[in-house]
Amino acid sequence: MEVMTDEEFQLLRDFISQKSGISYGKGQKFILQQKLYRLLEKTSFKNFKEYYYFLKYSSSKEILQELFDTLAVNETYFFREKEQIFLLKDYIYPELLDLRPNRVIKILSVGCSTGEEPYSISMISSEYFKEQNLNFSITALDISSKALAIAESATYKKVSLAFRSIEPKYLKEHFEEIGQSYKVKDNIRANVKFKMFNLMELQPYFIFGKFDIVYCRNVMIYFDKLLRQQIINYFYENVVNPDGYLILSSTENLNDIETKFVLTRIGQTFVYQKK
Numbered sequence: 001m002e003v004m005t006d007e008e009f010q011l012l013r014d015f016i017s018q019k020s021g022i023s024y025g026k027g028q029k030f031i032l033q034q035k036l037y038r039l040l041e042k043t044s045f046k047n048f049k050e051y052y053y054f055l056k057y058s059s060s061k062e063i064l065q066e067l068f069d070t071l072a073v074n075e076t077y078f079f080r081e082k083e084q085i086f087l088l089k090d091y092i093y094p095e096l097l098d099l100r101p102n103r104v105i106k107i108l109s110v111g112c113s114t115g116e117e118p119y120s121i122s123m124i125s126s127e128y129f130k131e132q133n134l135n136f137s138i139t140a141l142d143i144s145s146k147a148l149a150i151a152e153s154a155t156y157k158k159v160s161l162a163f164r165s166i167e168p169k170y171l172k173e174h175f176e177e178i179g180q181s182y183k184v185k186d187n188i189r190a191n192v193k194f195k196m197f198n199l200m201e202l203q204p205y206f207i208f209g210k211f212d213i214v215y216c217r218n219v220m221i222y223f224d225k226l227l228r229q230q231i232i233n234y235f236y237e238n239v240v241n242p243d244g245y246l247i248l249s250s251t252e253n254l255n256d257i258e259t260k261f262v263l264t265r266i267g268q269t270f271v272y273q274k275k
């Protein structure tokens with residue numbers, strides 16, 4: 001196997017961090033080498049340096065996309081940290097609808113990976129909104145085209161880890177069986193729009209508009225503090241509506257950065273609110 005020199009590691013890790021936000025620590029050269037070696041094998045690049053210069057100076061979007069697809073950690077599953085999904089119907093929806101009845105509630109899932117998170121939100125929300133006779137929409141974004149292709153297909157192998165945390169009643173009600181896979185039913189899919197998006201390319205105005213609830217779980221764990229600070233400020237100013245919520249995973253928090261979001265406890269969960 002081609003060995004990555006320290007210089008190559010430095011060049012590639014800076015490039016990757018600048019383009020995707022994903023940061024590799026000093027001790028992670030071997031991990032990056034393993035991941036990129038597979039890409040090198042498929043191409044005619046002689047070594048990591050040649051690959052780096054191509055990434056840097058060619059205008060090929062495909063090669064950059066392939067890099068993102070290779071580096072993205074796509075682990076996710078239906079109803080991951082389910083209390084963070086159920087709090088929508090138990091607390092957040094009633095509260096937001098009390099403040100402004102008859103509104104269409106807009107939800108954003110950033111770093112949606114292969115779709116399990118936004119589809120879980122769609123399942124819970126369609127049950128709630130059917131009873132209320134109101135409407136909601138979910139926008140789901142990710143940097144990885146491979147992950148988004150799976151999300152769009154809405155089809156998951158029965159044996160996959162995607163189902164490790166789903167209650168049987170949701171599986172029965174919201175999926176159809178297709179051979180060795182389960183596919184999310186059309187009514188649940190229809191509420192979710194997937195789009196390719198890179199958090200490193202934030203525009204002065206958020207092109208998808210403003211949202212009442214933003215899920216950004218297990219995405220910024222790979223980002224450094226400065227970048228997290230910039231993204232959180234951006235969410236506050238440009239993405240989250242007044243009274244809206246930002247939901248991180250339970251292993252993440254904003255303790256080390258300055259923010260106007262207010263930490264709020266809902267049931268067993270902590271979320272951030274724009275007051």
Ligand SMILES: C[S@@+](CC[C@H](N)C(=O)[O-])C[C@H]1O[C@@H](n2cnc3c(N)ncnc32)[C@H](O)[C@@H]1O
Nearest residue numbers: 020072075076111113142143144198199217218
């Ligand atoms: C571990 S998954 C989290 C999936 C889901 N939110 C969850 O908690 O189960 C992290 C996702 O963040 C995406 N991601 C990483 N960097 C990103 C960036 N700069 N812009 C948008 N998405 C990014 C990855 O492609 C990956 O699908």
